[in-house]
């Protein structure tokens with residue numbers, strides 16, 4: 258396989274040996290840091306993985322940012338969904354090329370970014386947010402990484418319902434998800450997965466109580482724990498601190514309590 262080189266407009270993760278990171282765009286300009294200046298234009302045509310030095314002699318690796326890197330570098334004005342939770346959410350919602358996924362609320366766009374990455378150029382993410390300022394922030398975050406065209410941002414309260422029907426999956430990341438389960442049910446395709454993230458067990462209880470009314474089956478509740486190790490070959494041991502809690506995840510499948518009434522309703526539609 259031919260080795261790829263850096264082209265104008267590429268996002269580059271400049272990573273120092275101490276792990277300091279900067280996300281920059283390959284373009285004709287000088288990037289200044291406390292570790293020295295770097296002429297970004299001079300990086301064009303260099304192979305990924307190259308090492309370059311600033312005018313102060315500090316070394317940086319030129320790395321292509323992964324989805325994990327991009328998510329860690331978004332501008333935040335809200336609590337965001339962390340990579341450890343994102344990976345599992347994407348699997349449980351069965352997100353892949355060509356899928357149509359609805360999420361609410363958009364917040365800073367961490368989940369939006371992961372969804373947009375996964376649905377590919379043929380898929381669609383429809384992202385609902387009641388606060389215009391957060392929708393704009395998320396849009397900027399997605400634009401920076403070139404994925405904004407895959408997302409339709411809607412400034413709308415979940416209370417008013419979702420405009421879509423038959424979507425492949427739906428995720429609620431807002432404080433009172435149990436208030437919007439009927440709206441989520443209307444938007445989801447039959448048998449498709451609803452996902453929810455809430456930070457407290459009280460919220461999980463309320464969501465489960467609402468689900469017990471029967472429109473969602475097989476509820477699962479879990480949390481993801483991730484423990485990093487100090488990568489020292491001779492003294493390998495866990496990091497002293499970890500992110501112990503982000504949120505609880507709930508997943509359930511949309512079902513019809515009374516399938517016959519749905520079929521009749523559809524038949525009666527002109």
Ligand SMILES: C[S@@+](CC[C@H](N)C(=O)[O-])C[C@H]1O[C@@H](n2cnc3c(N)ncnc32)[C@H](O)[C@@H]1O
Nearest residue numbers: 337338362364365366367368387414415430431
């Ligand atoms: C925790 S943030 C979402 C973070 C986002 N998932 C991320 O990964 O960056 C919750 C967002 O839900 C929005 N929100 C809360 N209630 C809402 C509602 N009823 N309809 C639409 N958006 C709502 C809030 O304004 C806030 O931006």
